[in-house]
Amino acid sequence: MNYSSLIIVLLILLGGGYLLGRNKARAIANQGMTLHSLPTHYGALVALWTGLPPLLLLIIWSLFEQQVVDHLLVAQLPQQIQAGSSADIQLAISKVHNLASGTGLSASPELQPAVKHLQALESRTSMLHTGLILALALLGLAVTWRRVQNTLRARSEVERMVRYMLFASSGIAVLTTLGILASVLYEAWMFFGKVSIIEFLFGTSWSPQIALRADQSGSSGSFGAVPLFVGTLLISMIAMFIAVPVGLMSAIYLSEYATSRIRSFAKPALEILAGIPTVVYGFFAALTVAPVIRGIGESWGLDVSSESALAAGLVMGIMIIPFVSSLSDDVINAVPQSLRDGSYGLGATRSETVRQVVIPAALPGIVGAVMLAVSRAIGETMIVAMAAGLAANLTFNPLDSVTTVTVQIVTLLVGDQEFDSPKTLAAFALGLVLFLVTLVLNFVALKIVQKYREQYD
Amino acid sequence: MSIIENHQTHGAPFSDSPKLTARNVGVYYGDKQAIFDVSLDIGANEVIALIGPSGCGKSTFLRCLNRMNDTIDICRVTGDIELDKENIYDPKMDVVPLRARVGMVFQKPNPFPKSIYDNIAYGPRIHGLAHSRVELDEIVEKSLQRAGLWSEVKDRLHAPGTGLSGGQQQRLCIARTIAVDPEVILMDEPCSALDPIATAKIEELIDELRENYTIAIVTHSMQQAARVSQRTAYFHLGQLIEVNPTDQVFTTPEHALTEAYITGRFG
Amino acid sequence: MTNTSMTTREKVEHSMKRRRAAESRFRLYGMASVLFGLLCLVVLFGDILSKGGSAFTQTFIETEIQLDGDYLGLDASSSDQDVRNANFSGLVKKHFRAMVNPDGRKERRQLYSLISAGAAWQLQSEVIADRSLIGSSLRIDLLADDDVDQWFKHDRGHEGEHSRLSELQLQWLNTWVDEGALKTRFNTRFFTNGDSREPELAGIHGAIKGTFLTLLVTFLLSFPIGVAAAIYLEEFAPKNKITEFVEININNLAAVPSITFGLLGLAIFINIFGVARSTPLVGGLVLTLMTLPTIIISGRAAIKAVPPSIREAAFGLGASKMQVVFHHVLPLALPGMLTGTIIGMAQALGETAPLLMIGMVAFVVDVPGFINDPSTVLPVQIFLWSDSPERAFTERTSGAIIVLLGFLIVMNTAAVMLRRRLERRW
Known part of the structure; x- marks a missing residue:
């Protein structure tokens, strides 16, 4: 299932969870028991547990899917490419992706095993992905729905979850700063492994052009x-x-x-x-x-x-x-x-x-x-x-x-x-x-x- | 609209030797009229107290006397105000020399964020009153002495003026005003932000200053008016109700409103 | 002159001449500064408008062309595929050859360069739409080349050295002008085409769609997150070191150069998480991080402006903190938050530098369909075109700038109107 239909299904489940939770709470109230919170709070609680965990999984999955797949692909590449530089490997992998999706221009028979593997992998992961996310949503719905009792403190629980969500939002600013720092620090660290920091800060000549071939002269940068x-x-x-x-x-x-x-x-x-x-x-x-x-x-x-x-x-x-x-x-x-x-x-x-x-x-x-x-x-x-x-x-x-x-x-x-x-x-x-x-x-x-x-x- | 007939002020609003004369003064903030047809003389070398309930226009009237109201965009003044027979609202009149002649002390002490010395020297410097450092030093010392602050600050003239206590700050502001050698000093509730001891010092100072200056003081405190002034003017809702010698106002007020105010029925 | 003999009054009067002069000088500096700023604004807008106004018209050559079915190898029953493969370009060349009879290969080439490559596509699409045209003669405005376009719109009358056209070409063109064949029409292609190497075919549709998708991602992420963060910081955050740290962080982030967000996008989104380069998705992610501080700061101001009496009234009825915030404070603060968001979006709309880092400078001809298609955005398109040597691209760059400024004016006006309505309420 692709992203948009998956998200629509999730939204439907979420809405269903809300209705189920609220109706169960109403039914309990109709039996004459006093609820701790309003029926809508029970609905919201079920909806939150139905929607949130799969959403998180979805985000994490999509962030890392590419890398995991690429990692698995490298093993399928011919030996001589695997032994090559990281740039060569990347090039081969993007070729494999193009061939697998049918947009590749050049037929490269040596990549065929990798292409087949990728196609198989993609159909398998796609099923796994959809299955896992829907299962998680249904699990959350079922477990929380069962928990709906007159003694369940639904309002405080919902409010606590909302509060965590608000807190997480304000934390993004800090994460951004850390992200900027981490990315520039790490790459700069790698740079200072190749070029001395003294030369960088105090050197008076800047010409970053690097030789394309090792034997070119006067162009070490x-x-x-x-x-x-x-x-x-x-x-x-x-x-x-x-x-x-x-x-x-x-x-x-x-x-x-x-x-x-x-x-x-x-x-x-x-x-x-x-x-x-x-x-x-x-x-x-x-x-x-x-x-x-x-x-x-x-x-x-x-x-x-x-x-x-x-x-x-x-x-x-x-x-x-x-x-x-x-x-x-x-x-x-x-x-x-x-x-x-x-x-x-x-x-x-x-x-x-x-x-x-x-x-x-x-x-x-x-x-x-x-x-x-x-x-x-x-x-x-x-x-x-x-x-x-x-x-x-x-x-x-x-x-x-x-x-x-x-x-x-x-x-x-x-x-x-x-x-x-x-x-x-x-x-x-x-x-x-x-x-x-x-x-x-x-x-x-x-x-x-x-x-x-x-x-x- | 009018509380008193034809805005006719009771008592003796006029003086034989007037320094400032105000005739039929009206003040408008936009469409709203704040002062109605006020006529009043301020005599040379007298202390006149302007009293009245909050919002009665006494501060507004005071601010007309050196055209401080010019700094408010929407404020408009009608009628005549003369300083030594010179109309201060004449279009040809420059407010800068006017304000050098009619100085002002404000409700809250407002020393500049500069040293004590520079606070006092500010006026003489901009007006070019001193032509040498020695002359300027003299003016600063003399002004601080007259304001009764010299002995307290002479060792820290270059400390910031904002570091002084509230009462000292207000005396600094008075010294700053004196340094320009004005003819009239307007004081807008100068003691309202001060404690009783500091207030007593300022009142003493006002009494001493009377020898050389004409002083108009707005005050909320009737005791203060009684202690420092020779004449008292009572304002009510933008109108000047009564002007009489201070003793008379506080013992036998002419108008019922004045009486109501001094006996504390409203304030 | 002795000072001491002068009274204070005389000294003050004496100082007045100098001081009045200083006063009017100072006032003049102030006025000159304001005028300088306004003048810059006028010159900038005038410059862009004068350079870019003509981008909205395009020169065409009106002609009657014989759609020779034998030459094209087409008849009424040809399939679309056949039409696409037919040699319309040859037909156009043949048609113009017959018109002016060029002598030799060099002259022929000069003639062909007057007509845009788009002319053949125009004929092609006419035939695809109506097969019955084959064999008949069609009166049509064919796209002229950008050099002809520039000459016809700007240089005609005062031939100078800056025209890239030869004597012979000018001679042909002048004949066509006399015949009334050359004319300008509204340049619809500018709004319907994607990018192209040929100025007369290049348009901003792709860039506008890319901008729209990028801003959509930005809005969908930054508005809810920004509002949530503002609510947390203003209503729930305990007053402690952590909160203070977060606040300082947000304020600093608002002033960090935008290009560093591009570095983050490149190093983290693209290289670590493998988000596809050049897509509205990664562009939107980067712009989200960039606009968040603006939205959070204005959101907090909007929440602060809600009178405490409303909160107290709701608390007095026994509402929980969460209920007070979501039922009472948030609805009242929302217009203010939207104002801040629109301003943040306007910033994002004009932002270029971070998007260069994440590959949105790619040459993209196709109009992007969704957030994971390669695309560019309007400001980056402006950057790319401004680098092209052709004069026609300079004109189009200015044209694109006019469109961009138009969008910005609409957004800012909306923000101002929203703010006005807000002010009226309290």
Whole structure:
């Protein structure tokens, strides 16, 4: 049975379980016995036990099925393939899958035993799978239905189960963090087994191209990530150079000067900038801004790269303006009115009040906001992937082409990869650096902002 | 609508040597009128107390006197208010020098998140009152002394102002106001957030300040009005009911509402 | 000048000129900042619209073509399979050869390059629909090649060096223009086709379907999980270290670069669990993890906004905690949670980077049917097309961006309207 019909059958069983449980409880109540809970609670309890365990089994099964099947297949492959590299084995296995499903192009007689085995295996596992899941559902239904008695504390039991489900949902966020950490840590660990961590962090030459054949010369690949760090820093700095003053001044103008009519128009308009997908900014940077900057530079006699850091940084800055301005706006509004009144009461002008009272009072919050914006700039991918270059130049010249950590991750991982080459693993090492840096920035920034809020609460 | 006929204030709202004169002042928040046709003089070097039940408009009226209400978008003021015969609501009038002349102390102490020294020096700095560090030091010391805070803080002038006790903070705010050398000081319930000992100190201070400044104080406490002021104005539902010398208001009030209030029938 | 001789009032007046100037300068900076932001918005939208507006029209060559049954080897009783195998492409070439009589192989090739490969498919599908056309002559608008399309829409009148067309080709085209054979029509293929290497045949149908399926997976997973997590954290979680840890975690996750979610998807979903690459399923899983923090945070805010009096009233009637939450708090908080979910979905809709990691950059011609078919999504399609050198692809990229922005505007407007309704209630 395929997934959708299996799920429909499960849903029918679940509904049936609910009705059976509720009706049994009603029948007990009609005999004059007092139920501990409402009949619907008994129904819900039966339904939960009917639906939940098979659902869990279904998820676990589908997560691991592929691997178990592949593992069993490897044994059926010809000896010489089994002895080959993991990439060869993977290739053969995907061929077997294609042949078995009838979409394979090339007939490969040496794979025939594996194909037959797979077809047999698939029909067998499919039956086993359906059978097991339905059996589990029926078992849950039957056992719980039998337990329906007037003394069964159905409501508390249902509530406890729901509570566990709610708890599990909130745990997914933690699992996500752990998942990210585990995946980047493991792969990065493998990478540092091949390339020294010192070279990675302090080396100044980055060219991850690995020789295709062992006898090719001069292409062992070098993984010194300093040019990437510098490039990331350069573009982020350009972006901050735009976003912080413009964002902060916009927030000040809108919260301290603008009439409510202007505010109600300009604020949402600026926030539209934040809602535009980054891929759109990337397109804008690569096809509109970069040529314009190049043109201006050339008219001044400057040599501007067509993938200049300036173009990417500028557009990234525009993207971050609303981010800075809405965070600063929150922070500025948290400064109590009484401080402004105190300053106005002494005869200060608006700008004096803003510069000498409001901004100093809001400073921790603003610092937090800027840190969050920096973290955002460092992690931004699409703008740089489309508008910045691939050449790992170690330079601080904004008119040159530089590359960033995120660009390299994308470049290394997009397209076909062999899984344990240093080239692929390097992407995860870069991911680890990116994750740790942004995590620290976010963590510290959120702490600062939180402390700041508490100060005025 | 009107409690008193034609908004005619009882007693003696006018003064022979007025510093501030308010004539037919009305205040609106959007469509809602908060102050009705108030006319009142504040005499030079007197302390006038504005009393009345909560929401009677006494604070709103006080905030008109240095145009603090300008900071509220929807607030609109009608009528005339003159400071030394100069209309402060004249479109050509700049609020900045006005507020330097008419200072204000608020209900809750609101020291800036700066050092004690910088809190006091803030006003003189922005107004360019001192041309050297020495001059500024002098102003700071003199202001703190007049506010009776000098001996308590002279060893920690560079500690944050927010670290002081509530009463000290409020005296710091008064010192901050004095540092600009204003002509009038408006005080909006300056003691409502303070304990009795701190309150006594502030009241003492107000009495001393009377020599050099004209003071208008909004207060919730009738005892305080009686202790610090020479004249008392009673507000009720946005109207000025009665103005008389303080002794008279508290012994033989002219209007029945004033009497009801001071005898504690509502508050 | 002696200071001491000046009264305070004079000093204040004296400072005013400088301060008024500083005040208006500061105000100007503020205004300039806001205007700069708004200007960026206008330029961005103007740029995309001016580049992409023309993607919605397509140039056709109107002609009357003889569907020669002998040449095609077809008659009224031919099967669909026969029609598919027939040489329509040769017929088209023959037809245009007869029109302009090119001289030699080189000229012939120049002529053929003016007509899209799609022209033959157009004829083919006409014949499949109506076999009686065979042997008759058919008046039809045939698809022009993308170079012709660009020339006709943009360069005609001011011939410049940027046209990729030769003198001879331009001569032919100008004759057709004079005859009124070249014309533009609404570009339906842009909305009905999947991706293609030929710009005039490339469309966003596949990407839109992929986006829809991906977002469907995202919504089905992230909404219930997000709401459940928000309820747990706001109503049930004990105030202890574990809860605090979970909260910090969620807040941090909301600010983690999206690309790291792609790394997780690649390393865990694809390499460990063997979920198929390039599918809406794996894309949806990754985007679920990414949007969960947004939904949880807004969900908690919505629950917090439910007045405590409602809870107290329900408790007062003897309801259990669970009953209070599910019968009273949740229905009231739901609009707020939906608002947050729509915003989260809008974010997911525009997200590109993590999807690159999990293979959604594959060149997919077929429109995906279900969540386990290889597919791409709209933003990734934009990324792919923006890399193509053809001018026509730049135009189509902008066109796709307009469609994407259109979806985003609809979603955000819905969120704003929902929020308005919500605010009116309390």
